[in-house]
Amino acid sequence: MLRERLRASLGDRYDAPVPKATESDLQRGAELWHLLCAGCHARDARGRGSLPQMLPVQPGDLTDPQRAAFFSEPAQIRIVKEGIEGTPMFGWKDVLEAEDLRAVVAYLRTLAVRPEEGS
Amino acid sequence: MRSPGKSPRHALALVIAVALVAPGCEDASPPAPALETADAHDFTLSDQFGRPFRLSDQRGRLVLLFFGYTHCPDVCPTTLSSWAKVESVLGDQADDVTFAFVTVDPQRDTPERLARHLAVFSPRFLGLSGTREELARVYETFRVVPERVPIRPGAAGYLIDHSTRMFLIDQEGVLKRRFNYRKYPYEIAGELKWFLDEPRGADAPKLSVRQAWSRPTAPGQAAGTVAHDHGAMSEGDLGPGVVYLSIVNEGDGPDRLLSIRSPVCAAAELHRTTMDGDRMRMAQVEGGLDIPAGATIELSPGGYHIMLNRLHHDLLPGQRFELVLVFERAGEVTVQSEVRSP
Numbered sequence: 001m002l003r004e005r006l007r008a009s010l011g012d013r014y015d016a017p018v019p020k021a022t023e024s025d026l027q028r029g030a031e032l033w034h035l036l037c038a039g040c041h042a043r044d045a046r047g048r049g050s051l052p053q054m055l056p057v058q059p060g061d062l063t064d065p066q067r068a069a070f071f072s073e074p075a076q077i078r079i080v081k082e083g084i085e086g087t088p089m090f091g092w093k094d095v096l097e098a099e100d101l102r103a104v105v106a107y108l109r110t111l112a113v114r115p116e117e118g119s
Numbered sequence: 120m121r122s123p124g125k126s127p128r129h130a131l132a133l134v135i136a137v138a139l140v141a142p143g144c145e146d147a148s149p150p151a152p153a154l155e156t157a158d159a160h161d162f163t164l165s166d167q168f169g170r171p172f173r174l175s176d177q178r179g180r181l182v183l184l185f186f187g188y189t190h191c192p193d194v195c196p197t198t199l200s201s202w203a204k205v206e207s208v209l210g211d212q213a214d215d216v217t218f219a220f221v222t223v224d225p226q227r228d229t230p231e232r233l234a235r236h237l238a239v240f241s242p243r244f245l246g247l248s249g250t251r252e253e254l255a256r257v258y259e260t261f262r263v264v265p266e267r268v269p270i271r272p273g274a275a276g277y278l279i280d281h282s283t284r285m286f287l288i289d290q291e292g293v294l295k296r297r298f299n300y301r302k303y304p305y306e307i308a309g310e311l312k313w314f315l316d317e318p319r320g321a322d323a324p325k326l327s328v329r330q331a332w333s334r335p336t337a338p339g340q341a342a343g344t345v346a347h348d349h350g351a352m353s354e355g356d357l358g359p360g361v362v363y364l365s366i367v368n369e370g371d372g373p374d375r376l377l378s379i380r381s382p383v384c385a386a387a388e389l390h391r392t393t394m395d396g397d398r399m400r401m402a403q404v405e406g407g408l409d410i411p412a413g414a415t416i417e418l419s420p421g422g423y424h425i426m427l428n429r430l431h432h433d434l435l436p437g438q439r440f441e442l443v444l445v446f447e448r449a450g451e452v453t454v455q456s457e458v459r460s461p
Contacts, residue, residue, distance in 0.1 A: 087239060
């Protein structure tokens with residue numbers, strides 16, 4: 001299972017706190033999301049749209065709070081960095097630096113908060 | 120791909136462009152190469168398994184070619200997903216198609232990465248790469264202009280603007296079609312099937328029969344016993360049915376038409392009309408009809424024609440029926456003859 005593999009791989013870092021994202025981080029994360037991720041995950045991260053539906057493994061709804069809570073933030077950063085083997089989700093480590101990886105995930109986690117929950 | 124690095128101050132403009140063109144992409148290539156002659160676009164690269172890939176070695180197969188890279192966030196996964204659908208629609212016919220993905224990012228697209236990425240979409244897809252010089256020649260041939268674009272100003276990470284077209288090369292090595300990556304997979308599959316359904320390439324017969332047509336018979340004629348007496352008469356008065364067509368021999372050697380048959384009649388024969396003074400005479404051709412190499416033999420009014428004796432039914436305008444021509448070398452060639460007036 002992916003989460004267990006990530007736990008084993010990250011060890012103590014799985015639940016390590018991640019520095020709180022600044023507004024600047026979130027803005028950069030949003031730009032990178034729309035540039036790099038939205039094609040497959042859709043702009044709203046719900047995984048709907050023509051390309052997401054064509055992919056051999058279709059992305060899920062990343063705005064689902066339960067799904068968002070399933071992985072720790074360091075684990076999500078690792079997924080974006082290394083990808084998920086056997087799926088079209090490849091790793092972005094050759095494109096994104098560490099701060100960009102954190103920014104994308106920080107922005108993505110803001111999408112998982114439903115409006116009614118955030119109010 | 121269009122990076123915000125190219126227009127960082129115009130995020131809104133970027134969003135609009137993205138919506139109109141593709142998610143973060145545009146076709147940055149100049150006009151595509153013309154549809155040219157066989158092997159005009161030949162190249163040699165290596166696939167993800169280290170095997171040499173030469174385009175001209177694909178003779179007898181269809182080749183679908185695309186230029187992209189594995190870090191592409193939109194056009195390339197769209198194209199690969201589309202190919203997977205095309206492959207599924209084609210079924211067994213996909214065995215005769217080479218799906219070739221040429222990288223525009225050789226630095227990051229190692230053979231291992233290409234193998235891992237393409238396998239997600241289909242084990243059949245080939246990922247091609249080569250030296251900078253080899254790739255540059257291929258890009259030039261297909262007029263692909265990859266351009267590195269940083270993901271933001273000063274960043275080491277980059278995307279690549281590149282052509283979004285895919286190319287279809289037929290079984291004889293001729294570039295036949297260019298598709299936009301947004302063309303529906305069913306449409307692409309339909310185009311491919313057109314090429315796959317007809318035998319072409321090295322194994323295709325070199326002898327073909329074209330434009331077969333027949334005169335309609337008079338109502339009730341088929342039930343009659345109108346004899347063809349080989350005497351003086353005009354073709355318009357023929358009792359039996361008559362078929363005209365062209366035989367084209369594009370092979371290296373001669374062939375010979377030996378016999379003809381059709382389910383619409385009891386006997387089909389090759390006849391020839393000749394002029395005896397001012398009298399038109401018709402006679403059966405004995406010993407077959409020679410079809411020299413490179414020749415086109417026309418069976419047309421006033422010359423050779425096929426007689427359909429003892430028709431089982433009338434031949435009415437608009438009908439089509441099967442005709443089988445048996446050749447000495449090419450074997451049986453089946454055509455559909457259309458019934459129409461001259």
